[in-house]
Amino acid sequence: MATVGLSSRRSSPDTGTSAATAAPSRPIPWVAPLLYLAVLLSGLTAAAHNGSLATARTATFVAGLLLLLLLERTPLSPPRSAALLGARLVLIVAVAALDDSGLSRALLVLVPFTAYFVFGRTAALALAGGCVAAVLALYTLDDPSWYADPAYVSDLLMLLIGLVLALSMAAVAIGEQQGRARLEEYAARIADLSATDERNRLARDIHDSLGHHLTAVAVQLEKAAAFRGHDPDAADQAVADARHSAGRALEDVRTSVRALRDDRAAPLALPTALADLVRQLDDGRVEVSLRIDGEPYAGHGPATAVLTTLYRAAQEALTNVRRHADARQVSVVLTFGADSARLVVADDGRGFRPGAVTGFGLLGIQERTRLVGGTVEVDSAPGSGTRITVEVPRTGPEPAV
Incomplete structure (x- = not known):
């Protein structure tokens, strides 16, 4: 008998982050x-001190700062x-x-700062080096021995400090923006996975519950x-059983709707539920036996998930017997142990090759059992019957099964 146990990302060269998750950066x-406000106040203060506050030079200085502010508000596009x-x-x-105060030279740090967001780290560092080179060139033209003047040296050091701080701030801001984008992406993925899990759960419920009852009907x-002509009493009983199965299907639908509205599911009386399943299958053509060993688990939480998993597995296994096995004898054995519970459903039907089965039934059993940390084994071969063993731990995660 056969036994079975049931995109690449491109990194950004400048930031080292995934291009798939990097958000468009903005200053x-x-x-x-x-910074413009500080330069304006410093320049106007110096102009007032020099007596040139009402001159065209100062007006042009103010107009230049306003124009720079307008350019800052213009969105940058490649x-x-x-x-x-x-x-x-x-x-x-x-x-x-x-600028009479000389503070406007600090505005040079805005060029590599902005470039960091638009072109990346390499371009920003190159522009920062260009700004320093330009300042050195101006110093040399103004005074070839500028390096001996403490004022020039102090201004150069302040520029270097400003560039370092500006580039560091840009790097931190970009990292924060990209981190937020990644969190948003992860949140969207989690939402998609949650929706997928819920769809799979509903699909399992529809297949295992409604599918079972509709098959019985x-x-x-x-x-x-078939019996209407020669055994009206058996035919009437079959109609009554069909009506009972339809009622059970409606009850299961209502239970599922209540579960969607309220996560607190009532504990499942598994022995009674299994006895009902066996009674439905035992119609005179198939002999079904049920044996329950040990004390059934009680309570809410993980115990409820274990009991529901075992019930759904038995329901699907017996539905498969009814649909496909053409069996004469079926045994259902449920054993409650101290640490785990085991369900074994065996029949003497036609059997099958487990690897060749593509339906949703066994897949649903495997998914449910895996969610509570259990295992599934299917032993079967053509002409040799089928034995399905489901074992689940008593405690574990509490999934929506």
């Missing part, structure tokens, strides 16, 4: 306006990002030339039609 909106950054650099140089109605 921190409050950094540039705050086709025009380089041009906008270039325009900002030119305006910053012009504003710095008009169909068999009983066929029996009623």
Whole structure:
């Protein structure tokens, strides 16, 4: 007898994060306006101290800062990002030339800061190096021995510190934005997985519950039609059994609806439920025996999930016997142990090759049992009957089975 136990991601070269999860980065909106305000106040204070507050030079200085602020509000997109950054650099140089306080040179840090968000780390570092080189060139043109002047050296060191802080802030901001995007993606995946799990659970319930009862109704109605002419009493009993199965199907539907609205499922009286299943199958053509050893588990929580899993497994196994096995004898043995419970359903029917079965029944048994940490074994071969063994631990996860 045969026995069976039942996309690549591209990394970003600049940030090292997955291109599939990286969100479009955008500069921190409050950094540039705050820096512009500080430069404006410093420049106006210096102009007032020099007596040049009402001059065209100061007005041009203010207009340049306002234009820079407008450019900051212009969204950056790849086709025009380089041009906008270039325009900002030119305006910053012009504003710095008009600023009596000298603080406007600090605006240079905004160029690599913004470039970090648009072009990535490499381009930002290159622009930062270009800004330092440009400042050194201006210092050299203004005073070839600038390195001996503490004021020049101090300004250069402040620029370097500003660039380091700006680039660090950009890196942290991009990491935070991408981290948030990844969390949103993971949340969406979890929602999809939860929806898939719920669909699978509903599919198992429909297959195991309604499928079983509708099969019973169909068999009983066929029996009623076959016996109508020569055994009216047997036909009437078959119709009554079909009506009973239809009522059980309706009851199961109501139970499922209540379970969807309330997670607190009532404990299952498994011995009684199994006896009812056996009674439905034992119609005179199939002899069914039921034996229960040990004390059934009681209570809510994991015990309920275990009992439901065992019941659904027995229900599906007996439904398969009714549909496919053409068996004469079926035995159902349920054993409750201290640590686990075992269900064995065996028949002397036609059997099958387990690997060749593609239906949903055995798959549903396997899925349910796996969710509570159990195992399923199917022993069968053509002409040799079938034996299904389901073993589940007494305690474990509490899935929606």
